[in-house]
Amino acid sequence: MQPTVSVVVPFFNRCSEVQPCLESVLAQRLPDDAPFEVIAVDNGSTDGTLDELAKYPVRVVRCAVPGPAAARNAGIAAASGEVIAMIDSDATAQPGWLAALTAPFVRPDMLAVGGRVDSLSVVRGVELFAERASVLNQRKFFSGVLGFPPFFATCNVAYRRSALEQVGGFDETLRVGEDSDLAWRVLDQGGCIAYAHGAFVRHAHRSTFVGLFTQALDYGTGAAQIFAKHRHRFGRRVSVQWHDFAGLALAPLNASRWLIFGTTPYERRLGLYEAVYRAGFTLGRLRGSLRHRVLFL
Numbered sequence: 110m111q112p113t114v115s116v117v118v119p120f121f122n123r124c125s126e127v128q129p130c131l132e133s134v135l136a137q138r139l140p141d142d143a144p145f146e147v148i149a150v151d152n153g154s155t156d157g158t159l160d161e162l163a164k165y166p167v168r169v170v171r172c173a174v175p176g177p178a179a180a181r182n183a184g185i186a187a188a189s190g191e192v193i194a195m196i197d198s199d200a201t202a203q204p205g206w207l208a209a210l211t212a213p214f215v216r217p218d219m220l221a222v223g224g225r226v227d228s229l230s231v232v233r234g235v236e237l238f239a240e241r242a243s244v245l246n247q248r249k250f251f252s253g254v255l256g257f258p259p260f261f262a263t264c265n266v267a268y269r270r271s272a273l274e275q276v277g278g279f280d281e282t283l284r285v286g287e288d289s290d291l292a293w294r295v296l297d298q299g300g301c302i303a304y305a306h307g308a309f310v311r312h313a314h315r316s317t318f319v320g321l322f323t324q325a326l327d328y329g330t331g332a333a334q335i336f337a338k339h340r341h342r343f344g345r346r347v348s349v350q351w352h353d354f355a356g357l358a359l360a361p362l363n364a365s366r367w368l369i370f371g372t373t374p375y376e377r378r379l380g381l382y383e384a385v386y387r388a389g390f391t392l393g394r395l396r397g398s399l400r401h402r403v404l405f406l
Contacts, residue, residue, distance in 0.1 A: 112269075114145040114211050115190030119172075119180035120162065121152040123198040126313075127161040130198050135165065137207035145207065148188050152180040178279035178287040181263065185270070185278055193273060197264040200312040201229065210267045210308035220272045220300035221292060223247045223261030224308025234375045235321050238382040239314035244324075250289075251304040257335075258342055259302060260292035265310045272298055285331025293339060321382070322389040329393020330400070337401035347404040350394075357391055360384035 116134055120127065134147055147167040151159045153175060162169045172183035185193055192214050196202055206224065213219045226247050228240040243249055251259050266288070276294040279287045296302065315321045340346060364380030371377035391406070398405050 110215070111140060111143065111211070112191035112214050113189070114139065114143075114192050114194060114207065114267075115188035115270075116145060116147045116194045116196065116207065117150065117181055117184030117188060118147065118196055118198055119150045119152055119177055119184065120154060120158050120198045121175075121180070122154045122156045122158060124154070124157045124161050126199050127158060127165075129201050130196070131162075131165045131167060133201040133203070134196065134207075135167070136204070137202060139208055139211070146189065148184040150180045150184040150187075152176070174281065176281060176284055177263070178281045178283055182278040182281065185273055188270070191270050192267050193270050194267040195263050195265075196310055197312060199229070200226075200264050200310045203309040203311065206265075206308050206310060209305045210265070213303045213305060214267070214269060216301075218300045219269065219303060220295050220298065221261060221266060221268045221302040222305050222308070223251060223302070224265040224305050224310065226262065226265050226310055226312050229311040229313045230316075233316045234378050235318060235382060236314045236316050237375055238379070238386070239321065242386065244314065245312055248304055248306070251302070257289060257332075258293055258296070260289035261302070261304075263288045263291075264312050265308065268295065269300075272300065283331070283334065285327045286335040289335055290338065293342060318381075318385055322385050325386045325389025326393040326396070329390040329395075330397040331393075333394050333397025333403060333405040334401050336405040337397075337403040340403070349404070349406045353387060353391060356383070357387045360387060 149162045149167045150170045150172050152172050170183050170187045172180045192211050194210055210222055210224050213222050226245040230236055245262055247261055250261055253259055272295045280290050315324050364384055367380035368377050394406050
């Protein structure tokens with residue numbers, strides 16, 4: 110029997126994204142036209158997001174504790190569904206998303222399902238780089254990256270409510286990496302997770318060099334913190350990604366090569382995109398290692 114469904118969407122100063130995000134979610138259909146509820150969580154917005162949310166037939170919850178983990182926990186607490194689906198506020202759900210994402214939960218041992226994430230826009234070269242570099246490739250996360258166990262990014266994921274309650278939801282001390290941390294704690298319960306390619310959302314990538322660098326810096330810092338918290342899962346106390354250091358050392362040469370031999374504006378900047386992302390991620394891992402007293406480089 111198909112379980113009941115709630116959708117949780119956190120918002121923070123996303124006034125312009127409210128309409129495309131919520132309308133894409135409200136347009137979803139479940140088998141037999143089963144109802145589902147939508148919980149929109151305002152995380153202290155100051156740009157009119159709360160007023161925009163009030164225009165839609167959704168339940169609006171206010172969360173004063175900053176951070177995506179706290180906002181999602183507030184939404185989960187307010188939701189009534191047996192399955193909690195999540196999507197980011199700067200993403201749009203494609204037709205059939207919710208049905209495909211929640212269908213595997215007919216299995217009683219299914220604890221989490223992640224869906225496909227593609228770019229919302231590829232107007233700028235940075236956005237194209239993020240798409241081709243698979244920054245938000247859920248299939249890759251499901252297969253394991255950086256030696257990590259499988260997990261899903263919360264921009265497109267659903268969890269069984271009972272599993273979330275059993276582990277206490279998201280760790281609100283984490284600003285990055287809360288998605289992998291939650292997935293691993295949920296999997297400790299002994300169930301399974303699945304990837305649903307048909308559960309498809311489009312998500313906004315960073316569009317500037319500064320945004321790309323900051324994202325990579327945060328990802329690297331978060332990865333080191335997650336490694337520190339879950340070292341028992343890795344079977345080692347030290348992790349050094351030598352190929353990343355080699356790539357960073359060769360970045361000036363690669364940037365020059367692409368600048369000279371690239372045939373399109375994107376290709377001529379490709380080496381620069383790679384250098385910015387590698388530098389941010391490596392610096393983030395160094396920063397995270399120092400903060401959390403581990404060696405994850």
